[in-house]
Amino acid sequence: xxxxxxxxxxxxxxxxxxxxxxxxxxxxxxxxxxxxxxxxxxxxxxxxxxxxxxxxxxxxxxxxxxxxxxxxxxxxxxxxxxxxxxxxxxxxxxxxxxxx
Amino acid sequence: xxxxxxxxxxxxxxxxxxxxxxxxxxxxxxxxxxxxxxxxxxxxxxxxxxxxxxxxxxxxxxxxxxxxxxxxxxxxxxxxxxxxxxxxxxxxxxxxxxxxxxxxxxxxxxxxxxxxxxxxxxxxxxxxxxxxxxxxxxxxxxxxxxxxxxxxxxxxxxxxxxxxxx
Amino acid sequence: xxxxxxxxxxxxxxxxxxxxxxxxxxxxxxxxxxxxxxxxxxxxxxxxxxxxxxxxxxxxxxxxxxxxxxxxxxxxxxxxxxxxxxxxxxxxxxxxxxxxxxxxxxxxxxxxxxxxxxxxxxxxxxxxxxxxxxxxxxxxxxxxxxxxxxxxxxxxxxxxxxxxxxxxxxxxxxxxxxxxxxxxxxxxxxxxxxxxxxxxxxxxxxxxxxxxxxxxxxxxxxxxxxxxxxxxxxxxxxxxxxxxxxxxxxxxxxxxxxxxxxxxxxxxxxxxxxxxxxxxxxxxxxxxxxxxxxxxxxxxxxxxxxxxxxxxxxxxxxxxxxxxxxxxxxxxxxxxxxxxxxxxxxxxxxxxxxxxxxxxxxxxxxxxxxxxxxxx
Numbered sequence: 001x002x003x004x005x006x007x008x009x010x011x012x013x014x015x016x017x018x019x020x021x022x023x024x025x026x027x028x029x030x031x032x033x034x035x036x037x038x039x040x041x042x043x044x045x046x047x048x049x050x051x052x053x054x055x056x057x058x059x060x061x062x063x064x065x066x067x068x069x070x071x072x073x074x075x076x077x078x079x080x081x082x083x084x085x086x087x088x089x090x091x092x093x094x095x096x097x098x099x100x
Numbered sequence: 101x102x103x104x105x106x107x108x109x110x111x112x113x114x115x116x117x118x119x120x121x122x123x124x125x126x127x128x129x130x131x132x133x134x135x136x137x138x139x140x141x142x143x144x145x146x147x148x149x150x151x152x153x154x155x156x157x158x159x160x161x162x163x164x165x166x167x168x169x170x171x172x173x174x175x176x177x178x179x180x181x182x183x184x185x186x187x188x189x190x191x192x193x194x195x196x197x198x199x200x201x202x203x204x205x206x207x208x209x210x211x212x213x214x215x216x217x218x219x220x221x222x223x224x225x226x227x228x229x230x231x232x233x234x235x236x237x238x239x240x241x242x243x244x245x246x247x248x249x250x251x252x253x254x255x256x257x258x259x260x261x262x263x264x265x266x
Numbered sequence: 267x268x269x270x271x272x273x274x275x276x277x278x279x280x281x282x283x284x285x286x287x288x289x290x291x292x293x294x295x296x297x298x299x300x301x302x303x304x305x306x307x308x309x310x311x312x313x314x315x316x317x318x319x320x321x322x323x324x325x326x327x328x329x330x331x332x333x334x335x336x337x338x339x340x341x342x343x344x345x346x347x348x349x350x351x352x353x354x355x356x357x358x359x360x361x362x363x364x365x366x367x368x369x370x371x372x373x374x375x376x377x378x379x380x381x382x383x384x385x386x387x388x389x390x391x392x393x394x395x396x397x398x399x400x401x402x403x404x405x406x407x408x409x410x411x412x413x414x415x416x417x418x419x420x421x422x423x424x425x426x427x428x429x430x431x432x433x434x435x436x437x438x439x440x441x442x443x444x445x446x447x448x449x450x451x452x453x454x455x456x457x458x459x460x461x462x463x464x465x466x467x468x469x470x471x472x473x474x475x476x477x478x479x480x481x482x483x484x485x486x487x488x489x490x491x492x493x494x495x496x497x498x499x500x501x502x503x504x505x506x507x508x509x510x511x512x513x514x515x516x517x518x519x520x521x522x523x524x525x526x527x528x529x530x531x532x533x534x535x536x537x538x539x540x541x542x543x544x545x546x547x548x549x550x551x552x553x554x555x556x557x558x559x560x561x562x563x564x565x566x567x568x569x570x571x572x573x574x575x576x577x578x579x580x581x582x583x584x585x586x587x588x589x590x591x592x593x594x595x596x597x598x599x600x601x602x603x604x605x606x607x608x609x610x611x612x613x614x615x616x617x618x619x620x621x622x623x624x625x626x627x628x629x630x631x632x633x634x635x636x637x638x639x640x641x642x
Binding site for chain 1: 104105108112115116119120122123128131132135138139142145146149150151153154157158161162165166169170173174176177184185186187188189191193194196197198200201202204205208209210218220224225229230232233234237238241245248249251252253255256257259260262
Binding site for chain 2: 345347348351387388389392393395396399400402403406407410418422425429449
């Protein structure tokens with residue numbers, strides 16, 4: 001059985017890639033997808049520890065993270081749609097002024 | 101190197117490649133498909149880590165529903181307008197992210213002898229065990245999560261409705 | 267160890283082989299069956315030296331050759347990679363779902379007991395739903411990559427219909443899962459071998475002579491769930507009466523209008539493989555799967571006490587034949603349904619899925635729960 005460090009390092013790498021995506025991409029949808037990538041990296045950590053500690057709490061936590069991520073993706077996409085209708089653009093730079 | 105280590109490294113490599121594709125591809129639909137691939141690989145990891153129920157939920161919910169929603173919105177908005185050139189990957193922001201990643205990775209490299217995973221029963225990670233934990237210890241968060249999903253549905257419908265001038 | 271892997275590989279190969287062959291034969295059954303229903307002859311031009319082999323020459327040789335030798339056209343403004351990937355994403359879930367469907371009880375060779383199911387997952391039927399939800403991608407990506415408005419319209423309709431009926435399918439199966447108490451399909455198939463008289467509570471014993479001799483098949487215990495699940499499965503596979511995404515008289519060919527040759531063959535084979543999958547699921551959940559009524563592992567045990575012992579191999583063959591007959595019956599039923607019923611309009615499809623089937627499935631779950639508690 002692999003040491004738990006392997007899984008932690010993998011999820012840290014995926015998390016960092018997600019952060020890069022949020023910071024450098026200029027398309028709101030890709031930013032949201034990078035956030036989902038970060039959430040999944042954290043899920044991987046939870047499950048790795050759940051296996052190595054023999055406790056089901058990690059898997060229950062992942063269950064809730066998945067539900068919350070679903071809700072957040074839905075709301076995020078709805079916000080993106082309504083902002084697109086107003087600004088005709090998906091670039092975060094076009095939304096710097098908090099003016100409607 | 102035995103079979104499980106080889107499989108781990110193969111899947112880990114594919115996962116890192118898919119994540120890089122999500123972040124660095126230009127076409128948004130291609131990014132979405134790369135994310136679907138990354139989610140499926142993570143589901144495979146869950147199954148190898150004795151969490152079959154959560155793994156199959158990942159496929160059903162994340163890869164099967166949330167990403168379909170993403171694809172719908174992408175097709176609906178049709179971002180064919182060229183995205184302005186993103187910041188180069190060696191820019192300040194992404195170097196900060198790489199620094200974060202390096203810090204985390206260095207934290208997780210430790211030289212202690214790896215503790216063996218706790219021996220688990222055959223039922224570990226099965227639907228029965230997940231349901232037992234969920235409905236005995238975590239029933240309040242479960243109910244709150246269902247209210248949260250209801251709020252999300254109502255909120256999404258309200259936010260995405262077209263304003264009809266009366 | 268090697269022998270275990272070889273056995274699983276052999277089972278997987280056999281299952282995929284049989285499904286693809288059945289899908290091909292169903293194509294021929296559809297053409298000839300529709301010809302019979304519509305009082306015409308159907309396809310009869312393919313023959314080798316005048317020997318048409320009852321249509322099998324057409325199905326097994328002429329049709330695949332025709333598809334494979336056609337020009338492989340990718341729309342110039344479409345997305346090349348996704349256009350090629352979409353048929354694979356449509357065919358893959360249809361075939362892979364068969365990994366959990368049991369086609370027999372056990373096969374005992376020497377001292378080895380082989381479970382006649384490719385993979386006995388403890389999550390069982392959730393795997394089927396997960397693969398069903400992955401099937402939406404073939405439609406969405408195929409429609410998008412074709413760069414064609416009709417295709418996109420068909421694809422959006424198709425995916426919205428598929429995700430709506432996934433919900434109805436899952437909820438209708440909940441009643442069955444509550445009755446049999448397990449997610450594993452092989453356990454559900456095995457539990458359908460018990461007779462109803464062993465499940466009757468004490469206050470229903472007067473019904474024993476009337477229904478006690480029936481085996482506890484899902485159709486007797488959950489009739490409403492059967493209707494809901496069958497309808498949802500037909501809608502999920504986008505067969506008529508739910509085939510507005512392909513709308514042959516409206517959208518030309520809907521989401522696969524820009525596909526020709528081998529890729530269209532993959533969509534086509536995927537659709538027929540999904541017919542077989544839906545039929546296999548319906549038989550496993552509601553009609554006992556491989557169960558022959560009153561057949562146990564060592565022979566027939568009739569409810570009036572008589573027994574007829576059979577050798578093990580005969581029992582296995584009987585179970586396989588029973589499974590095949592039931593699956594073929596439901597495939598034929600879906601084909602018959604296709605040529606008898608007019609197509610639903612899109613808003614009718616959505617209304618049926620959300621406003622009629624979802625509440626009915628929930629009511630079914632509530633009634634099942636009440637009956638289960640009352641029966642203890």
